[in-house]
Amino acid sequence: MQNLSASLRVGILGGGQLGRMLLQAAANYTVETFVMENDPECPAAHLCHHFIKGDIRNFEDVYNFGKGLYAITIEIENVNAEALEKLETEGVKVFPRPSVLRTIKNKILQKEYYKSFDIPSAAFIVTNNLNELKEQEDFLPAVHKLAEGGYDGRGVQIIKEKLDIEKGFAATSVLEKMVNVHKEIAQMVAINEKGETALYPPVEMVFDPHLNLLDFQICPAELETRILWKVEAIALSVVRNFKSPGIFAVEMFIDRNGDVFVNETAPRVHNSGHHTIEAHYCSQFDMLWRVILGYPLGNAEQILPSIMVNIVGDNGYSGDVKYAGLEDVLKIESAFVHLYGKKQTKPGRKMGHVTIMSRDKQELLHQSNKIKYTLFARS
Amino acid sequence: MQNLSASLRVGILGGGQLGRMLLQAAANYTVETFVMENDPECPAAHLCHHFIKGDIRNFEDVYNFGKGLYAITIEIENVNAEALEKLETEGVKVFPRPSVLRTIKNKILQKEYYKSFDIPSAAFIVTNNLNELKEQEDFLPAVHKLAEGGYDGRGVQIIKEKLDIEKGFAATSVLEKMVNVHKEIAQMVAINEKGETALYPPVEMVFDPHLNLLDFQICPAELETRILWKVEAIALSVVRNFKSPGIFAVEMFIDRNGDVFVNETAPRVHNSGHHTIEAHYCSQFDMLWRVILGYPLGNAEQILPSIMVNIVGDNGYSGDVKYAGLEDVLKIESAFVHLYGKKQTKPGRKMGHVTIMSRDKQELLHQSNKIKYTLFARS
Numbered sequence: 001m002q003n004l005s006a007s008l009r010v011g012i013l014g015g016g017q018l019g020r021m022l023l024q025a026a027a028n029y030t031v032e033t034f035v036m037e038n039d040p041e042c043p044a045a046h047l048c049h050h051f052i053k054g055d056i057r058n059f060e061d062v063y064n065f066g067k068g069l070y071a072i073t074i075e076i077e078n079v080n081a082e083a084l085e086k087l088e089t090e091g092v093k094v095f096p097r098p099s100v101l102r103t104i105k106n107k108i109l110q111k112e113y114y115k116s117f118d119i120p121s122a123a124f125i126v127t128n129n130l131n132e133l134k135e136q137e138d139f140l141p142a143v144h145k146l147a148e149g150g151y152d153g154r155g156v157q158i159i160k161e162k163l164d165i166e167k168g169f170a171a172t173s174v175l176e177k178m179v180n181v182h183k184e185i186a187q188m189v190a191i192n193e194k195g196e197t198a199l200y201p202p203v204e205m206v207f208d209p210h211l212n213l214l215d216f217q218i219c220p221a222e223l224e225t226r227i228l229w230k231v232e233a234i235a236l237s238v239v240r241n242f243k244s245p246g247i248f249a250v251e252m253f254i255d256r257n258g259d260v261f262v263n264e265t266a267p268r269v270h271n272s273g274h275h276t277i278e279a280h281y282c283s284q285f286d287m288l289w290r291v292i293l294g295y296p297l298g299n300a301e302q303i304l305p306s307i308m309v310n311i312v313g314d315n316g317y318s319g320d321v322k323y324a325g326l327e328d329v330l331k332i333e334s335a336f337v338h339l340y341g342k343k344q345t346k347p348g349r350k351m352g353h354v355t356i357m358s359r360d361k362q363e364l365l366h367q368s369n370k371i372k373y374t375l376f377a378r379s
Numbered sequence: 380m381q382n383l384s385a386s387l388r389v390g391i392l393g394g395g396q397l398g399r400m401l402l403q404a405a406a407n408y409t410v411e412t413f414v415m416e417n418d419p420e421c422p423a424a425h426l427c428h429h430f431i432k433g434d435i436r437n438f439e440d441v442y443n444f445g446k447g448l449y450a451i452t453i454e455i456e457n458v459n460a461e462a463l464e465k466l467e468t469e470g471v472k473v474f475p476r477p478s479v480l481r482t483i484k485n486k487i488l489q490k491e492y493y494k495s496f497d498i499p500s501a502a503f504i505v506t507n508n509l510n511e512l513k514e515q516e517d518f519l520p521a522v523h524k525l526a527e528g529g530y531d532g533r534g535v536q537i538i539k540e541k542l543d544i545e546k547g548f549a550a551t552s553v554l555e556k557m558v559n560v561h562k563e564i565a566q567m568v569a570i571n572e573k574g575e576t577a578l579y580p581p582v583e584m585v586f587d588p589h590l591n592l593l594d595f596q597i598c599p600a601e602l603e604t605r606i607l608w609k610v611e612a613i614a615l616s617v618v619r620n621f622k623s624p625g626i627f628a629v630e631m632f633i634d635r636n637g638d639v640f641v642n643e644t645a646p647r648v649h650n651s652g653h654h655t656i657e658a659h660y661c662s663q664f665d666m667l668w669r670v671i672l673g674y675p676l677g678n679a680e681q682i683l684p685s686i687m688v689n690i691v692g693d694n695g696y697s698g699d700v701k702y703a704g705l706e707d708v709l710k711i712e713s714a715f716v717h718l719y720g721k722k723q724t725k726p727g728r729k730m731g732h733v734t735i736m737s738r739d740k741q742e743l744l745h746q747s748n749k750i751k752y753t754l755f756a757r758s
Contacts, residue, residue, distance in 0.1 A: 023406075028717045046426075326674075334678065341409050
């Protein structure tokens with residue numbers, strides 16, 4: 001009898017909310033879990049079998065953590081890929097493969113990856129200093145992105161016109177032609193070691209037009225069938241060409257002509273898959289465990305349409321968190337509240353999320369607006 | 380601002396699968412969790428903030444565990460109620476109140492409780508020895524239950540006729556008139572400190588006619604409306620008269636006349652509520668956290684009808700567990716697999732469960748039969 005039930009030892013690099021939710025899902029199986037993170041009070045620290053304090057960007061720390069594990073995965077890209085490569089050569093399974101991390105961590109390599117596989121993505125130019133940037137006036141409007149080290153909005157600068165050029169980066173960067181975005185979507189795709197894939201329905205990001213903040217995320221995205229098929233084909237192409245098992249969030253823009261452009265790919269569980277915990281048969285977290293443990297892929301289909309609202313630290317508040325309006329949101333009958341257990345809030349920090357489920361889109365929009373104007377992470 | 384988001388310190392007595400699933404749900408909130416259990420490798424041990432090795436039946440252990448906690452709850456009735464009483468007088472919130480545990484742990488007190496509140500339950504007689512039992516020949520067929528210490532089927536003996544009397548218990552016991560059971564159902568009810576209640580739809584137990592084993596549990600139970608209303612009224616009456624916040628599983632028999640009899644009540648999360656994790660908006664585990672943390676009650680309604688199949692240790696196998704057929708069950712598109720992480724199997728031990736969701740009852744029955752004949756916990 002194939003022993004799928006052995007308690008395999010699996011490590012997660014990073015102990016934030018994605019690690020936390022991965023560990024909630026892990027407890028449906030028999031896996032023995034390890035987490036490495038510098039902060040012993042991080043959201044995932046208490047939910048694993050073994051917490052190891054360490055620096056996920058440090059070669060020795062990551063290598064020592066991974067030695068002897070059956071498999072290792074990440075909840076953030078900013079990890080030591082060299083250590084993962086060494087672990088891989090020594091027989092530890094790494095999800096995603098370190099080669100994927102190398103490609104994705106460097107924005108130039110990522111753009112070249114899309115280009116080499118004919119995956120549509122905005123045209124780009126590499127600049128190494130501000131002088132080179134100044135020569136690209138005809139290429140504007142564009143987005144300037146640091147090749148390495150950018151994260152969560154940092155290292156990205158919009159260069160609309162000549163006057164903005166001085167805001168650009170002096171270091172090696174990618175200058176991407178700005179897409180006239182009609183819709184911003186993301187599609188989660190899982191792929192196992194046999195190359196079998198499971199596609200979640202794409203989600204649509206809804207932004208606050210004034211603040212340019214992500215307000216909520218609707219699943220499924222409202223797309224014409226011909227565009228949905230294009231999106232799915234592109235997402236599959238992104239994921240398959242990496243030649244790596246794992247789960248991937250492919251972020252895409254759709255312009256007014258219905259052309260689709262890949263913006264970025266995250267080779268891990270992702271914010272744009274949180275709604276799958278309740279609204280889909282197999283959550284993104286369950287799906288990644290199935291990939292890692294060699295189980296069959298799960299069913300990515302939705303049970304009900306959903307909206308996911310991020311709870312981020314409110315502007316003007318830093319310190320011990322209090323959730324204003326929590327009681328009112330807990331009263332909403334179709335709402336699922338997730339607080340990440342972070343003790344400190346600061347403006348823009350991801351503190352939790354709420355998923356709402358309903359067959360009725362107007363009801364979804366009504367409730368998510370209510371949540372947005374009710375629930376605040378303050379101090 | 381009311382600080383519902385403080386990280387309250389809450390303890391759980393017992394570290395089995397119910398504790399495990401409680402802790403999976405706790406990670407949606409900011410609660411700081413404590414577990415006491417003798418076995419440091421129990422299913423819940425690695426999912427709490429603080430694991431304390433100790434004997435939940437020992438006064439000192441329970442008292443020391445509970446001192447200084449905001450609240451304490453149980454995942455098994457077999458705990459030291461005296462220590463909980465002392466903790467309660469010292470201001471620790473106990474869910475359920477220790478007075479409830481005292482009533483429920485003793486089958487005579489439990490039967491008297493039902494009687495005193497006019498809650499229908501099978502007629503009963505107290506017997507203190509086999510001689511007293513012999514005098515009750517006219518009362519047969521009946522069920523003989525040890526007043527104290529019975530658990531999970533132990534301490535229960537069916538006395539159909541005079542010849543069976545010698546199988547009865549020599550210690551103080553309850554002799555209950557046998558109900559001609561048409562259906563066996565259970566209803567989960569939550570009640571908060573304000574006395575507000577949330578009723579889950581009753582579930583129906585389906586037994587294997589040959590082995591008298593629980594095969595699966597269907598939600599919702601198929602009941603005529605007039606009987607459903609009776610069931611709900613009885614369950615509410617059971618729960619309200621305890622005058623204690625918490626969550627309760629009220630197990631009931633329905634006979635061929637449509638009369639309803641309370642069999643037993645469990646004052647805690649329960650096997651008959653496992654399907655609520657995926658199939659209901661608010662799971663039984665989430666609901667208990669809401670009660671403990673003073674949050675509003677959740678929505679007990681179903682998202683979809685469901686069947687829950689227990690995975691119990693297969694007969695003839697003891698030792699390190701292997702799950703035969705796991706891969707095939709993981710392929711079922713609407714199935715949610717929960718393995719409790721117990722390393723050792725033995726006949727009848729609860730090793731996991733599977734929930735299936737579908738609008739189509741035939742599909743539910745088909746899939747649950749498939750699971751029953753596919754997935755085995757063996758060694």
